[in-house]
Amino acid sequence: MERKGVLMTDLRTREAKEAFAYLGGLGYEMLSVPDGVCLWNETELEAWGKSLEKNLYAVIHPAPPLFLRPLSEQTEEDFGQAANEGILSAFCVTKVFGGMFRERREGVLIYLNSIHAEKPVGRGSLFSMGCGAVQMLAREVNQDYGTHGVRSFFVQRGISQYDPDGKSDLSNLYFGVEKRYPERKMPQADALNSLLAFLLTPGAAPLSGSDLRADGGMTMYYGERITEEQVQEIRRRQLLENRKEVTILGDV
């Protein structure tokens, strides 16, 4: 029996790579976009996409890597890049592959996005505006392609251990991350992966058009009280160590 093809459009983030491996382990034929095919070039994407048409069952479109920069330091180039990576790529992927699914009257589109479609950090205006835009794209897709058998989902993933930390001096969202979860621990990658696996099944059809917040409850949880001294200590350590991983408050 032919394996169902699942295209992961962007493998730059660790979450996307892990989901790619996880879903492959479940028996899906995992596909990625080759070098040289630009996600925001509709013609290029469409030409390449035709080669997948036969067994492509679902497309997962991850958000680009988190980009934080103060407004006054943002340039026209930054704006253009954010538009290409955050907006136009999602749109082209939707049009090319969603259109394919629409004709076939079957298929799944998953926008693997971020809680920054709801939650600001004060330095992420270009990134978050893209998340908000793709959130609306997913809803519109459900209205339009949804009437032609295409299922679509918008997943807001929470913070993971791979996210950059300490880059927004205006939000404590990335500080003391573990204690920001009601269960006092960061959800493991498998929790997100198993959600994606579920969304690929016909059983998830009633959820089509939904925003699914896979953040372990952190967005709606105020977290444990963290003193200003603790925050300052965390910031100081991070600056000193120039660490890439999210600091665990328990380490302090």
Add this chain to the structure above:
Amino acid sequence: MATYEERVALVTGSGKGVGAGIVKVLCSEGWRCCIHCNSNRTLAEKTVAQIREAGGEAILLQADVSDPAQAKALVEQTVQQWGRLDLLVNNAAMQYNLFIDEYDVERLRKLWNINIGGYWRMIREALPYLRKSPQPRIVNVASVHAKRPTCFDAGYAMTKGGIRMFTRELALELAGDGIPVNAIDLGGTRIEFKTGNPAFHSYRPAETRNPALDGKVRLVMPEEVGHLVSYLASEAASAMTGSCIRLDGGQMLN
């Protein structure tokens, strides 16, 4: 604290429609307003004339806010005229009214560059002047399409969803400067002229049509948007920031 008579507002896309309603209300309250237009100067001149006839103070500037140099000049000329800027209202936008399949990437890029790029550029250019104001405000006119999908225009909805999050980010980023940033999720509004495809609603699938637009729920009047902007610019609203206020006459309750 500056009085209304001293305060200056720049409202993009205010030559006609919603923007014209905003500047008419502001000028009637004593604000000095820069009326901005891009494509339809004739209607904008009419708006300026109406304001001046009513005793208001306004100037008209023409610019394409998708062009960085023109956006910069628009802010600078406003400040040159009156020496200050207290309120920026981002309103200039366009729509195509196309289904997803009918869009092409260049159309979406143009839409993005105006509907949100224009907002982004204007805020960046206005920021140095707003920081000097005793009571600075930014208001971004968004739409109910920032939250609710309606098959109205997927690209337009994307830009409005983007504005919703842009507003929230800036509310946090500019809090330290004392600049509240809010958005208005505007519903169907009675205007004399709109961009996009006027026949669009006639070929939308019946199940996606909003009964509000068939006259079953009242449309918003442009001046009503002006009254909300006036409130957001007031001292009374200084605690409000990062909000997206729905102004739609109850249309989205359908």
